[in-house]
Structure formats: structure tokens, C-alpha cells
Amino acid sequence: xxxxxxxxxxxxxxxxxxxxxxxxxxxxxxxxxxxxxxxxxxxxxxxxxxxxxxxxxxxxxxxxxxxxxxxxxxxxxxxxxxxxxxxxxxxxxxxxxxxxxxxxxxxxxxxxxxxxxxxxxxxxxxxxxxxxxxxxxxxxxxxxxxxxxxxxx
Amino acid sequence: xxxxxxxxxxxxxxxxxxxxxxxxxxxxxxxxxxxxxxxxxxxxxxxxxxxxxxxxxxxxxxxxxxxxxxxxxxxxxxxxxxxxxxxxxxxxxxxxxxxxxxxxxxxxxxxxxxxxxxxxxxxxxxxxxxxxxxxxxxxxxxxxxxxxxxxxxxxxxxxxxxxxxxxxxxxxxxxxxxxxxxxxxxxxxxxxxxxxxxxxxxxxxxxxxxxxxxxxxxxxxxxxxxxxxxxxxxxxxxxxxxxxxxxxxxxxxxxxxxxxxxxxxxxxxxxxxxxxxxxxxxxxxxxxxxxxxxxxxxxxxxxxxxxxxxxxxxxxxxxxxxxxxxxxxxxxxxxxxxxxxxxxxxxxxxxxxxxxxxxxxxxxxxxxxxxxxxxxxxxxxxxxxxxxxxxxxxxxxxxxxxxxxxxxxxxxxxxxxxxxxxxxxxxxxxxxxxxxxxxxxxxxxxxxxxxxxxxxxxxxxxxxxxxxxxxxxxxxxxxxxxxxxxxxxxxxxxxxxxxxxxxxxxxxxxxxxxxxxxxxxxxxxxxxxxxxxxxxxxxxxxxxxxxxxxxxxxxxxxxxxxxxxxxxxxxxxxxxxxxxxxxxxxxxxxxxxxxxxxxxxxxxxxxxxxxxxxxxxxxxxxxxxxxxxxxxxxxxxxxxxxxxxxxxxxxxxxxxxxxxxxxxxxxxxxxxxxxxxxxxxxxxxxxxxxxxxxxxxxxxxxxxxxxxxxxxxxxxxxxxxxxxxxx
Ligand code: FES
Ligand code: FES
Numbered sequence: 001x002x003x004x005x006x007x008x009x010x011x012x013x014x015x016x017x018x019x020x021x022x023x024x025x026x027x028x029x030x031x032x033x034x035x036x037x038x039x040x041x042x043x044x045x046x047x048x049x050x051x052x053x054x055x056x057x058x059x060x061x062x063x064x065x066x067x068x069x070x071x072x073x074x075x076x077x078x079x080x081x082x083x084x085x086x087x088x089x090x091x092x093x094x095x096x097x098x099x100x101x102x103x104x105x106x107x108x109x110x111x112x113x114x115x116x117x118x119x120x121x122x123x124x125x126x127x128x129x130x131x132x133x134x135x136x137x138x139x140x141x142x143x144x145x146x147x148x149x150x151x152x153x
Numbered sequence: 154x155x156x157x158x159x160x161x162x163x164x165x166x167x168x169x170x171x172x173x174x175x176x177x178x179x180x181x182x183x184x185x186x187x188x189x190x191x192x193x194x195x196x197x198x199x200x201x202x203x204x205x206x207x208x209x210x211x212x213x214x215x216x217x218x219x220x221x222x223x224x225x226x227x228x229x230x231x232x233x234x235x236x237x238x239x240x241x242x243x244x245x246x247x248x249x250x251x252x253x254x255x256x257x258x259x260x261x262x263x264x265x266x267x268x269x270x271x272x273x274x275x276x277x278x279x280x281x282x283x284x285x286x287x288x289x290x291x292x293x294x295x296x297x298x299x300x301x302x303x304x305x306x307x308x309x310x311x312x313x314x315x316x317x318x319x320x321x322x323x324x325x326x327x328x329x330x331x332x333x334x335x336x337x338x339x340x341x342x343x344x345x346x347x348x349x350x351x352x353x354x355x356x357x358x359x360x361x362x363x364x365x366x367x368x369x370x371x372x373x374x375x376x377x378x379x380x381x382x383x384x385x386x387x388x389x390x391x392x393x394x395x396x397x398x399x400x401x402x403x404x405x406x407x408x409x410x411x412x413x414x415x416x417x418x419x420x421x422x423x424x425x426x427x428x429x430x431x432x433x434x435x436x437x438x439x440x441x442x443x444x445x446x447x448x449x450x451x452x453x454x455x456x457x458x459x460x461x462x463x464x465x466x467x468x469x470x471x472x473x474x475x476x477x478x479x480x481x482x483x484x485x486x487x488x489x490x491x492x493x494x495x496x497x498x499x500x501x502x503x504x505x506x507x508x509x510x511x512x513x514x515x516x517x518x519x520x521x522x523x524x525x526x527x528x529x530x531x532x533x534x535x536x537x538x539x540x541x542x543x544x545x546x547x548x549x550x551x552x553x554x555x556x557x558x559x560x561x562x563x564x565x566x567x568x569x570x571x572x573x574x575x576x577x578x579x580x581x582x583x584x585x586x587x588x589x590x591x592x593x594x595x596x597x598x599x600x601x602x603x604x605x606x607x608x609x610x611x612x613x614x615x616x617x618x619x620x621x622x623x624x625x626x627x628x629x630x631x632x633x634x635x636x637x638x639x640x641x642x643x644x645x646x647x648x649x650x651x652x653x654x655x656x657x658x659x660x661x662x663x664x665x666x667x668x669x670x671x672x673x674x675x676x677x678x679x680x681x682x683x684x685x686x687x688x689x690x691x692x693x694x695x696x697x698x699x700x701x702x703x704x705x706x707x708x709x710x711x712x713x714x715x716x717x718x719x720x721x722x723x724x725x726x727x728x729x730x731x732x733x734x735x736x737x738x739x740x741x742x743x744x745x746x747x748x749x750x751x752x753x754x755x756x757x758x759x760x761x762x763x764x765x766x767x768x769x770x771x772x773x774x775x776x777x778x779x780x781x782x783x784x785x786x787x788x789x790x791x792x793x794x795x796x797x798x799x800x801x802x803x804x805x806x807x808x809x810x811x812x813x814x815x816x817x818x819x820x821x822x823x824x825x826x827x828x829x830x831x832x833x834x835x836x837x838x839x840x841x842x843x844x845x846x847x848x849x850x851x852x853x854x855x856x857x858x859x860x861x862x863x864x865x866x867x868x869x870x871x872x873x874x875x876x877x878x879x880x
Contacts, residue, residue, distance in 0.1 A: 017400055097518075097519060097567060098357030098568070099569060100519050
């Protein structure tokens with residue numbers, strides 16, 4: 001059965017079971033592998049995408065629930081790897097293994113779109129759903145502040 | 154400290170690369186340095202210089218966030234003398250390595266050794282290439298070799314000049330009579346610079362870094378696997394008919410275990426479901442009726458293991474002795490381990506420790522174990538989670554009964570490793586399933602299956618009894634640490650060989666029965682024993698009326714690397730044992746991987762008993778540092794890694810199985826839990842050596858925090874997770 005999902009501004013007709021979790025629709029059916037799998041129970045944030053402006057865990061919601069909405073993945077946030085969040089991430093060398101970072105970046109992008117100059121507290125809240133096993137949290141926090149600075153200059 | 158020596162009586166294999174550039178592979182005679190290198194027979198490195206002066210450098214180690222893909226190119230570029238912008242990283246060819254006498258010596262990646270143990274032959278590759286470029290230029294220009302300068306990718310002599318790329322093809326033909334010596338520490342222009350960023354950063358900010366889970370092969374299907382939930386148990390039967398009509402389901406494949414007790418990477422008894430999509434495979438597997446023979450571990454639990462440990466610890470254990478009859482460093486001065494009990498009995502000032510404990514922990518790499526296999530009649534291609542590409546290639550060949558020449562294992566980035574990539578059978582699972590169904594397959598382990606089947610970090614229990622002399626310092630000390638039977642040495646690391654000079658010591662050990670698989674886990678052994686040793690030390694210091702930092706300084710007198718760290722802690726951390734009510738500082742120092750890492754923790758405990766770790770300060774002495782930025786990143790990373798276990802971790806074993814198998818129950822540190830201040834100070838000894846940097850800040854962190862909690866509250870936290878302690 002085909003369902004249509006709007007991913008990164010493009011309507012994609014995907015021949016999948018509508019109950020397929022959105023994460024696997026994005027990775028397997030749409031072929032966008034930047035979004036990662038970590039737990040499958042909305043605990044780690046590796047699978048974070050932005051749906052209608054909100055950072056959402058895609059691993060435990062059926063693909064059908066996202067039909068008609070705007071889904072954004074890591075692949076869409078800039079052409080040249082130069083979104084302010086990406087610039088800040090590179091400047092402060094945030095990633096280690098890198099596996100969690102698509103999710104971290106998507107959560108950070110969603111946060112900054114809502115709150116261009118977030119406090120530490122807001123950052124802690126917005127990033128609470130994202131685990132980094134490599135422990136890059138101090139750098140992520142600093143990089144979000146830096147991204148806010150880059151955006152406003 | 155390890156000081157590597159290596160003979161330069163090497164010879165070189167040189168050939169022009171396909172693009173007409175220079176490719177260098179260096180062979181050292183197998184007898185030279187082989188033992189110090191960990192037993193490898195030959196030593197090689199590879200680099201290619203293209204005509205456009207771009208240098209591609211191969212790294213046989215894996216990149217799991219620790220910076221190997223940058224460290225190896227850095228070391229080559231230092232000797233080659235090429236601008237860092239011209240350096241590219243390329244993956245190693247595992248097939249070529251395996252089928253050419255281990256061309257790169259080893260592809261194993263662990264123990265913080267990529268730089269510390271392997272730098273001599275890696276730097277030699279760069280030096281050798283540079284010298285041959287100089288000879289090529291001297292020949293073409295007909296000038297004396299001494300007049301040719303190789304610097305920043307340019308060769309010059311008088312007013313003649315050219316790029317390395319211009320001379321690369323010529324250099325490939327040059328044979329050197331003697332190999333150049335590699336540079337000494339003081340002569341570096343690139344290594345040790347503050348601002349060198351890792352090469353893999355940009356790929357990891359836009360989702361383009363490829364991990365095994367991202368690999369797609371034409372016609373690929375997906376598999377979910379299950380081994381017996383009680384480790385060491387075996388599959389008896391399964392009812393595929395019950396699930397075969399579920400959406401997408403293609404097949405069930407039995408995973409056949411050939412050994413009674415599988416080692417780390419042997420295929421474990423179990424079953425897989427293959428489906429069109431991974432979630433379909435996982436859903437069908439979850440409801441398929443399976444019967445297991447649960448094996449010997451079926452009634453084990455945390456409680457049963459603790460009961461056995463407490464039983465063992467209450468009676469004398471085995472004494473560990475080295476060949477000279479000593480039990481470790483610091484014990485060769487007047488040590489009398491047999492007399493220790495007598496001294497304690499006669500003493501009027503005995504400190505009797507309680508039992509400390511660290512539980513099982515799991516790797517939970519951010520990418521769950523995953524492998525893709527495409528087994529065809531004439532070749533097999535594999536992408537997998539591994540910290541040793543050659544070993545996994547050999548094992549895949551073994552699994553398939555194939556010759557290694559037809560097995561190709563492709564390196565990818567890894568979503569963390571931490572030792573977990575040494576203990577996997579996921580590549581064997583993928584190979585076995587693909588061979589069985591005749592299609593390429595991607596095996597993804599669910600997080601639940603990952604944590605249930607991981608080779609875990611073992612638990613440890615430890616206690617001590619000390620007799621203090623008139624000066625308040627220990628005169629005699631008995632320690633008794635209990636580990637488990639599979640890797641008992643982990644429970645003794647850093648205890649028998651603690652650096653503190655105590656005149657009479659005895660160290661006893663015992664092991665409990667254990668069916669849970671055990672593996673290497675970032676800073677193995679020290680990660681658990683450090684928690685016990687460094688609190689035990691504080692207990693002795695307090696009982697003897699000593700400041701704990703002064704106590705450590707006193708009992709490591711003459712040990713320069715430790716003194717350097719301890720003095721830095723004293724002078725730079727704002728050290729005091731006298732903070733306000735509910736606040737405290739604590740210290741701990743642990744050596745692992747040849748690096749001494751000290752931690753000073755500052756904590757506050759609220760009236761309600763809530764713990765805040767305000768600050769963690771690290772003082773690290775690893776001898777050399779080639780990349781300070783990576784060193785600091787790794788220090789932060791291993792500190793948070795270990796503090797995460799100490800605060801929130803701890804596997805729960807019940808009915809022989811791990812029950813907290815996902816992040817809702819095996820919890821870990823998140824952004825808000827991370828201490829607001831983490832500072833790292835590199836304190837390098839003048840007498841230099843190469844210590845590892847991927848792991849050492851983990852072990853001192855939990856004891857420093859626990860010691861700080863003691864100063865803040867008077868409560869001693871003797872087990873983890875600390876979040877469960879009543880403060
Ligand atoms: S994979 Fe979705 S939150 Fe972990
Ligand atoms: S960078 Fe490795 S998990 Fe976050």
C-alpha cells in the first residue's frame with residue numbers, strides 16, 4: 001500500500017505498510033539514512049526529525065501519522081553543511097562517534113527556530129530526549145550557544 | 154613506563170600508485186620490536202601522494218569517535234612535512250591486509266594503543282617517504298642530497314623547486330640505503346598543536362558518515378536475531394509456522410552454535426527472522442514461540458551473585474604473587490605478605506573497611522550492533538560493527554568455510570565501540586543468514602537484544618583491613634577483591650599494583666561463578682576497582698588524621714609521574730577538605746593505559762539529599778600528547794561515560810537474564826545531569842613516554858565524587874548507582 005509523505009519539501013509516495021514506524025519509512029523506504037536508530041522506544045533521540053516545526057522521535061510513531069505534515073531530516077537543513085548549527089558543531093568539534101549527532105542537531109535546530117537565544121535551562125529541556133553515549137554534552141551545550149550567536153550576526 | 158625501541162634495519166616496498174603517485178609500505182624485520190608491539194610479525198604503513206600534492210593516508214584501526222582516523226594521518230604528516238590541508242584519510246583494505254601477511258601488522262583497535270603503541274612504524278612511513286622524495290629531487294636536479302629541503306609539501310634546492318606530487322612517481326623508484334630516524338618530541342612542527350581538528354567532523358554534522366546500519370546492497374532484506382535470553386543457554390525449538398504469514402516475513406534461520414561455550418565472537422545458538430523490513434522481522438520474532446534450554450545460569454540473580462561474593466570475601470582468598478614473590482609494584486621494598494595478618498592483630502589502630510561493590514555494566518554503543526552480508530558463490534562482502542576488521546574478516550570466512558581471499562570486509566565509521574566491538578558475533582550472524590537465504594541481508598540487533606547479549610563489564614566486590622602506625626600512615630594492609638570466573642584479572646587491576654608505598658601488604662582475590670559473557674569495557678578493570686581503591690585510600694587517610702591529597706603525595710614520594718599529577722591537583726584545583734555544610738571536594742587518581750589521571754570533584758548535596766556535581770577537574774599525565782584537542786575531548790568523554798554508569802547504570806540480573814535492556818530501565822547521563830564545569834589540564838612529565846588517552850579519566854571520576862560526597866555529608870557511598878544511595 002502506498003502512502004505519501006512530505007519529506008524535506010518533497011512529496012514521496014512510499015509503498016509501505018502504514019503501520020511501519022516513520023523511522024524505517026525514512027531510512028528503508030525513502031533511503032535517507034542520516035536519521036538513526038538507537039532504541040526504538042523514544043528514549044535516545046537518535047531518530048529525531050522535525051515535523052511541522054517540532055522535534056519528534058520517529059521510531060515509535062507509525063508513518064501514517066505523519067502523512068500531510070512537513071517532515072524534515074538532517075539531509076535538509078543545509079545544502080553545504082553550513083547551517084549555523086552545523087557551523088557551530090564543526091567549530092567546537094562536537095561529534096565523536098557521530099552516531100547520535102543527526103538527532104542532536106535536529107533537536108538543536110528545532111530549539112533555535114523557536115527560541116533563537118536559549119538559556120542553559122531551555123537547552124537542557126530541549127535536549128533531554130537525546131542521549132550521547134560518547135558524552136559530548138558539554139560541547140553540544142556550548143555549540144548551541146555558539147549557533148545562536150552565528151545566527152544573530 | 155613502556156619505552157618502545159625499534160630497529161631501523163628495515164626495508165621498503167615501493168611502487169607507483171595507479172595515479173602515478175608514490176605508495177609506500179614499510180616492512181620492518183619481524184624480530185625487531187615485534188614483542189613490544191604485541192606480538193605482530195610484520196609492521197607496515199601506507200600512504201599515497203597524488204600528482205596534485207594530496208596525500209592519502211590509510212588507517213588500519215577503526216574510527217569510533219576516538220580520533221584514530223586523524224591521529225594516524227597526523228603522525229605521517231608530521232614526518233612527511235606536508236600541510237595538514239593536503240591530507241586525506243582512506244579506509245584500510247582488510248582483504249589485502251589479511252591476505253598479505255597482515256600488511257598493517259594489526260587492525261585491532263583498543264586499549265588506547267593507536268598512538269601510544271603504534272607511532273614508531275606509522276611515523277617511519279612518513280619519514281621514509283619524505284627522504285625518498287628528497288633523493289628523487291636531488292637526482293633530477295643533479296644537486297647534492299644535503300641541499301634538498303622537503304618542507305610543507307615543497308622540495309627546494311637553491312632556486313629550484315617542485316611539489317611532492319611532481320616527484321612522487323620518481324620517489325616510488327628510489328631505494329634508500331638507510332632509513333631516516335623518526336623525529337624526537339622537541340622537533341615536532343605539527344604534532345602537539347592545539348588547533349588540529351579531527352578529519353571526520355564535517356561528515357558527522359550532515360548525516361553523511363556511513364555506519365554499518367546505513368549500508369544498502371541491491372536486493373537486501375532484513376533480519377532480527379535472538380539468542381537465548383539466559384546466556385550460555387541453547388535453542389531447543391521454534392515455531393515458524395506461527396509467524397510465517399505475518400506481513401513481510403520471508404524466512405526463519407537457525408543460528409547454529411558449534412562450541413559448548415562460545416568465546417567472544419563465536420556464533421551463539423539462536424534463531425533469526427528474515428523479512429522485507431527490519432521492524433517486520435523484529436515484530437515476528439517477538440511473537441514467535443521459542444523453546445530454550447536455559448542452561449546453568451537460569452537461577453542466577455544480582456542477589457545470588459552478591460551472596461556468593463559476600464561468602465567468599467568473609468574468608469581468606471588466594472594471594473597473587475609475581476615471580477619474585479611480590480604482589481605488585483611498590484611491594485618489593487620490605488614487603489612481607491605473610492606477616493601482614495600478624496601486624497594487624499598486634500596493632501591498636503586498625504581500620505576495618507566495609508565491602509564496596511560495582512555491578513555489571515553494558516556497552517550500549519549508540520549504534521546497536523549491526524552487520525550487512527552479501528554472500529555470493531564467488532565472493533562475500535561484509536560491513537560490520539567491529540574493532541578489528543581483520544579478525545572479523547577471518548571469522549566471517551571461518552563461518553562460511555570460505556578462503557579469506559574471497560571475503561571482503563569493508564570498513565565504515567562506528568557508532569561507538571568502547572571495547573564492545575571486540576565481542577561481537579553479529580558479522581557471523583549476517584554471514585550465516587545471507588548464505589542460507591541466498592540474498593544480501595542486514596542484521597540489526599534491537600537494543601533489547603544488544604543489552605541482553607552483550608559481553609558485559611564484570612562486577613567486583615572489594616574490602617580491606619589496615620593497621621596504622623604512629624604517624625597515622627598504614628603500616629600493613631590486606632585487600633580482598635572478588636571478581637567473576639571468566640575474566641578474574643579485571644577485578645584485581647590497579648589493586649595489587651597500586652602505587653602507594655605501604656610496607657606490608659597482602660592482596661587476596663576470589664571469583665564467583667558466572668554465566669554472563671564478559672568483555673573489554675573502556676578502561677577494563679580500573680573502571681571498577683578504582684572506585685574501591687581510591688575510597689579505601691581516603692578511609693585510611695581520614696582514620697590516620699591525614700589530608701587525603703597529602704596522604705597520596707606522601708605515599709608516592711619519589712614517583713615523579715604521580716607526584717606531578719598530585720601536585721597539580723593540590724595547586725590548581727582550589728583543593729580543600731573544609732567547604733561549607735553540604736559541600737565537599739574529593740580527589741582520586743588512577744593509572745590506566747600508561748596514563749595517570751587525577752580527578753578533583755566538587756559536589757553539593759541538598760538537605761533533601763539531592764546530589765549536584767558542580768565541577769570535575771582533571772589532571773592528566775600521559776607523557777606525550779600528539780593532539781591536545783582530541784586528548785581533551787577524550788578526557789571529557791570517558792569522564793562522562795564512567796560517571797554515567799556510577800550515577801545511573803548497573804545491570805539487573807534476574808532469573809539468569811539481564812532485565813533492564815533498554816534506555817528506559819538502563820538509564821544514562823543526559824544533558825541536564827552533566828556537570829556544568831569539566832576542566833582538563835594536561836600535566837606532562839619531562840621524562841616522556843606514550844600513555845593512552847581514550848579511557849583514563851573514567852576510573853578516577855566515581856571515587857572522586859564519592860569522596861566529595863563523604864566530605865559534604867559524612868556518608869560513604871560504597872556501591873553504584875549513586876543515584877540510588879540515600880544521602
Ligand atoms: S531510536 Fe527513536 S528515540 Fe531511540
Ligand atoms: S557522538 Fe557518539 S553517541 Fe554521541
